[in-house]
Amino acid sequence: MRRMRRLTPEGMALLGIVLFVLLAVLYPAITVLTRGAPPAAENPGAGSPGSPDFEIIGKKKEANPxxxxxxxxxxxxxxxxxxxxxxxxxxxxxxxxxxxxxxxxxxxxxxxxxxxxxxxxxxxxxxxxxxxxxxxxxxxxxxxxxxxxxxxxxxxxxxxxxxxxxxxxxxxxxxxxxxxxxxxxxxxxxxxxxxxxxxxxxxxxxxxxxxxxxNSSHYYGKATVSVDEFKKKVKKISPAISFDGVPLIGEITRFDSGRVQSIRIGNQSFTGREVREAFSLNSANFTVEQTEDSITFHTIGFGHGxxxxxxxxxxxxxxxxxxxxxxxxxxxxxxxx
Ligand SMILES: [Zn+2]
Structure with missing residues (x-):
C-alpha cells in the first residue's frame, strides 16, 4: 500500500497558484458556455433598451398552475x-x-x-x-x-x-x-x-x-366619412386645430412597414395611430382619398401590427x-x- 504524501507548506502554495490559474482560464469559458439562457438581470440593457419597467422575475416551468x-x-x-x-x-x-x-x-x-x-x-x-x-x-x-x-x-x-x-x-x-x-x-x-x-x-x-x-377578408378595409364629420373627429383629438388657408390633408410620412408615421391635417400633425383610433380604422397602414365632400381611408391589415x-x-x-x-x-x- 502506498502512503499519500503530506503536502508541505510550499506544496500547498504551489497547488493554490495552479488552481487559481486554472480558474482564471476556465471561468470565461464557463461563462460563454452558459450564455445561452442567462437571467436577464445579468445583462442589463442588453435586451430591453428604454424599458426600465421591464421587471426580472426568476422563471421555472410550472405544471398547470x-x-x-x-x-x-x-x-x-x-x-x-x-x-x-x-x-x-x-x-x-x-x-x-x-x-x-x-x-x-x-x-x-x-x-x-x-x-x-x-x-x-x-x-x-x-x-x-x-x-x-x-x-x-x-x-x-x-x-x-x-x-x-x-x-x-x-x-x-x-x-x-x-x-x-x-x-x-x-x-x-x-x-x-x-x-x-x-x-x-x-x-x-x-x-x-x-x-x-x-x-x-x-x-x-x-x-x-x-x-x-x-386572401384574408381582414386584409383590405375601407372607411368613409363626410368632410364635416372628419373635421369634427379631428377637432376632438386637437381642439385648437385650424383648417383655414391650409390643405385639409397634407404630407404623410410612413414607417418601413407602410404604416403611417405622421399625417398633416389642417395646421397640425398627427400620428397614424391617433388617426386610426379617431376613425376606428382597421389599421394605421392607410391611404386617404379625398373628394369635395368626403374622405375615404383605405387600409391594409387588421390590428396594431x-x-x-x-x-x-x-x-x-x-x-x-x-x-x-x-x-x-x-x-x-x-x-x-
Ligand atoms: Zn384585465
Missing part, C-alpha cells in the same frame, strides 16, 4: 391549461391550421403567465387576468362555444384542446424570461416595431415580413411551418419551451 380569472363579474379559479382552451377558442378561428392554433396556445399561455407575474389585471383586484379582450385576453365559456360553433363544436373543441395539450407548459422566452406577447389579426404584409405603436422598444418585437395574408399576425401564422402553417417556426419568426430571438 391555478389562475385567478375575472369572468362574468366574479373571480373564478381555473387550471391554466383548462383556461387556455377558452382563450384560444375566443382569440383565433378554430378553422385555422392546427400549428397556427398551437402557436396561439403558446402565445396565450405566455401572455397569461407574464400578466400574472407582473401585477395581474389592473382593472380587477385579485385577478391575474380578465376576459375583456380590450383589457386582458378574450375567453369563451363552453356554452358560448356551443352557441357559435353549433354542429362543428365537437370537431373544433377537439382541435383546440389538442393545440393546448400538445404544447402544455410551453411558453415563449427571451433571455430566459417570458416575453410580453402581442398579436393581431393581420399585419398587412409586415409587422411593426413595438416602439412605433407603443412607447417601448422591445428586442423581440421587431418588424418582420408576414406573407400570405392577401405588433408581434404575431394570426393570418400570417395560418399561412405559414399551410406551407408546412410548425408552431415553433411561427413563433420564432414573429418574435425575434426567442426560444419556445
Amino acid at each position: 391555478t389562475i385567478r380569472v375575472w369572468l362574468d363579474g366574479s373571480l373564478t379559479e381555473m387550471k391554466l391549461e383548462d383556461y387556455l382552451i377558452g382563450v384560444v377558442a375566443a382569440e383565433m378561428p378554430a378553422s385555422f391550421e392546427l400549428e397556427a392554433l398551437k402557436a396561439q396556445a403558446v402565445a396565450a399561455r405566455t401572455y397569461t403567465l407574464y400578466k400574472r407575474d407582473h401585477g395581474g389585471c389592473s382593472a380587477h383586484e385579485g385577478a391575474d387576468i380578465c376576459t375583456n379582450s380590450n383589457h386582458c385576453q378574450a375567453y369563451v365559456t363552453d356554452e358560448e362555444m356551443t352557441r357559435s360553433w353549433g354542429s362543428k363544436k365537437a370537431e373544433y373543441l377537439a382541435k383546440i384542446t389538442e393545440a393546448v395539450t400538445s404544447t402544455a407548459g410551453e411558453a415563449i422566452y427571451y433571455q430566459g424570461e417570458t416575453i410580453q406577447v402581442f398579436y393581431c389579426a393581420s399585419a398587412g404584409g409586415r409587422t411593426e416595431n413595438s416602439e412605433n405603436v407603443y412607447s417601448k422598444a422591445l428586442p423581440y418585437l421587431r418588424s418582420v415580413v408576414s406573407e400570405g395574408e392577401e 405588433v408581434g404575431m399576425s394570426q393570418t400570417g401564422a395560418n399561412a405559414m402553417a399551410k406551407k408546412g411551418a410548425d408552431y415553433i417556426d411561427i413563433l420564432t419568426h414573429y418574435f425575434t430571438g426567442v426560444t419556445v419551451g
Whole structure:
C-alpha cells in the first residue's frame, strides 16, 4: 500500500497558484458556455433598451398552475391549461391550421403567465387576468362555444384542446424570461416595431415580413366619412386645430412597414395611430382619398401590427411551418419551451 504524501507548506502554495490559474482560464469559458439562457438581470440593457419597467422575475416551468380569472363579474379559479382552451377558442378561428392554433396556445399561455407575474389585471383586484379582450385576453365559456360553433363544436373543441395539450407548459422566452406577447389579426404584409405603436422598444418585437395574408377578408378595409364629420373627429383629438388657408390633408410620412408615421391635417400633425383610433380604422397602414365632400381611408391589415399576425401564422402553417417556426419568426430571438 502506498502512503499519500503530506503536502508541505510550499506544496500547498504551489497547488493554490495552479488552481487559481486554472480558474482564471476556465471561468470565461464557463461563462460563454452558459450564455445561452442567462437571467436577464445579468445583462442589463442588453435586451430591453428604454424599458426600465421591464421587471426580472426568476422563471421555472410550472405544471398547470391555478389562475385567478375575472369572468362574468366574479373571480373564478381555473387550471391554466383548462383556461387556455377558452382563450384560444375566443382569440383565433378554430378553422385555422392546427400549428397556427398551437402557436396561439403558446402565445396565450405566455401572455397569461407574464400578466400574472407582473401585477395581474389592473382593472380587477385579485385577478391575474380578465376576459375583456380590450383589457386582458378574450375567453369563451363552453356554452358560448356551443352557441357559435353549433354542429362543428365537437370537431373544433377537439382541435383546440389538442393545440393546448400538445404544447402544455410551453411558453415563449427571451433571455430566459417570458416575453410580453402581442398579436393581431393581420399585419398587412409586415409587422411593426413595438416602439412605433407603443412607447417601448422591445428586442423581440421587431418588424418582420408576414406573407400570405392577401386572401384574408381582414386584409383590405375601407372607411368613409363626410368632410364635416372628419373635421369634427379631428377637432376632438386637437381642439385648437385650424383648417383655414391650409390643405385639409397634407404630407404623410410612413414607417418601413407602410404604416403611417405622421399625417398633416389642417395646421397640425398627427400620428397614424391617433388617426386610426379617431376613425376606428382597421389599421394605421392607410391611404386617404379625398373628394369635395368626403374622405375615404383605405387600409391594409387588421390590428396594431405588433408581434404575431394570426393570418400570417395560418399561412405559414399551410406551407408546412410548425408552431415553433411561427413563433420564432414573429418574435425575434426567442426560444419556445
Ligand atoms: Zn384585465
